[in-house]
Amino acid sequence: MKDQTINVTLSTEKKQKPQSDQLGFGRIFTDHMFIMDYTEGQGWHDPRIVPYQPIILDPACMVFHYGQTVFEGLKAYLTKDEKVLLFRPDKNMQRLNKSNERLCIPQIDEEFAVEALKQLITVDKEWIPSAEGTSLYIRPFIIATEPFLGVAPAKNYQFIIILSPVGSYYKEGISPVKIAVENEFARTVKGGTGTAKTGGNYAASLKAQEVATAKGYSQVLWLDGVEKKYIEEVGSMNVFFKINGEVHTPSLNGSILEGVTRNSIIQLLKHWDIPVVERRMTMEEIYQAYSDGLLEEAFGTGTAAVISPIGEFFWRDEKVVINNGETGPLAKKLYDTLTGIQNGLVSDPFGWVVEVK
Numbered sequence: 334m335k336d337q338t339i340n341v342t343l344s345t346e347k348k349q350k351p352q353s354d355q356l357g358f359g360r361i362f363t364d365h366m367f368i369m370d371y372t373e374g375q376g377w378h379d380p381r382i383v384p385y386q387p388i389i390l391d392p393a394c395m396v397f398h399y400g401q402t403v404f405e406g407l408k409a410y411l412t413k414d415e416k417v418l419l420f421r422p423d424k425n426m427q428r429l430n431k432s433n434e435r436l437c438i439p440q441i442d443e444e445f446a447v448e449a450l451k452q453l454i455t456v457d458k459e460w461i462p463s464a465e466g467t468s469l470y471i472r473p474f475i476i477a478t479e480p481f482l483g484v485a486p487a488k489n490y491q492f493i494i495i496l497s498p499v500g501s502y503y504k505e506g507i508s509p510v511k512i513a514v515e516n517e518f519a520r521t522v523k524g525g526t527g528t529a530k531t532g533g534n535y536a537a538s539l540k541a542q543e544v545a546t547a548k549g550y551s552q553v554l555w556l557d558g559v560e561k562k563y564i565e566e567v568g569s570m571n572v573f574f575k576i577n578g579e580v581h582t583p584s585l586n587g588s589i590l591e592g593v594t595r596n597s598i599i600q601l602l603k604h605w606d607i608p609v610v611e612r613r614m615t616m617e618e619i620y621q622a623y624s625d626g627l628l629e630e631a632f633g634t635g636t637a638a639v640i641s642p643i644g645e646f647f648w649r650d651e652k653v654v655i656n657n658g659e660t661g662p663l664a665k666k667l668y669d670t671l672t673g674i675q676n677g678l679v680s681d682p683f684g685w686v687v688e689v690k
């Protein structure tokens with residue numbers, strides 16, 4: 334795979350690029366995309382960069398019926414001196430393979446996938462927005478394309494990467510969200526697909542999200558699917574709590590998705606000598622810490638928002654207001670540092686940033 338050359342077909346017409354204040358999230362796509370095919374017996378083949386276009390699929394394709402698909406999400410950033418930086422892309426390709434393993438999708442060559450991504454970004458470099466807080470969101474994904482209604486791992490797949498310029502997540506500066514603790518629905522359970530980044534987990538989450546939105550909450554906090562007792566994660570983010578000077582986050586228990594941001598935050602905290610503990614935690618004890626005045630901060634972590642401070646939890650008909658509903662100093666410092674590293678403004682002692690040349 335490593336030696337395969339990527340065939341490039343350039344688009345003859347270039348789309349108009351949006352103004353930076355019209356970017357939003359995930360609705361605008363660049364001029365090109367990457368595709369390669371998998372055929373049983375042959376492996377992954379025909380890697381190519383082609384003009385962005387619809388894909389034509391047989392209605393019997395297995396992805397439509399049984400959801401055999403995985404995805405990733407990461408970003409490219411344009412620095413002030415026009416360098417293009419990726420943040421830990423190897424971690425995303427590693428995780429893609431972990432998801433592949435769970436969904437019975439054949440492994441990809443991780444190094445080749447990063448290389449393909451770099452070539453695609455180079456072709457569409459002009460699409461990377463430069464305004465503060467903006468970036469190029471990268472969506473690699475794999476779908477089962479074999480036309481067959483039987484339930485089995487497919488014999489054919491497509492691996493596709495698309496790119497979407499995205500606006501600043503926080504238009505008026507980093508600000509806290511309100512979260513409803515979910516007591517009825519479950520996203521996944523241990524042994525399920527929670528540790529894989531796969532569409533089905535999101536399909537399962539929509540109903541709870543809809544109910545929470547109607548009540549004025551922007552996301553849900555998932556508890557474990559069995560007892561609804563242990564804290565798992567928030568929407569598409571991992572979750573952290575600062576309690577009495579220590580930072581706590583749920584340990585990877587077999588149903589939580591291991592975020593690249595989560596891993597980076599833990600390393601940053603250790604680097605700063607701030608105590609950080611990965612452990613099983615209950616909503617009950619968070620409430621107790623809140624009642625005792627020890628719950629200092631809470632925040633979610635993920636590629637899209639990087640850090641999302643949590644100003645309020647709604648749990649069992651009670652409002653748990655954290656830090657007066659304002660962004661806490663630790664969340665702010667983590668946000669500034671991580672986005673600074675990602676944008677090449679702050680030194681990167683971890684070697685996380687990879688330049689696209």
Ligand SMILES: *Cc1c(COP(=O)(O)O)cnc(C)c1O
Pocket residue numbers: 406530566568569570571590591592593594595634635636637
């Ligand atoms: C992608 C995702 C995250 C965050 O992962 P990052 O690598 O930090 O972006 C957290 N939870 C779920 C369910 C996810 O799908």
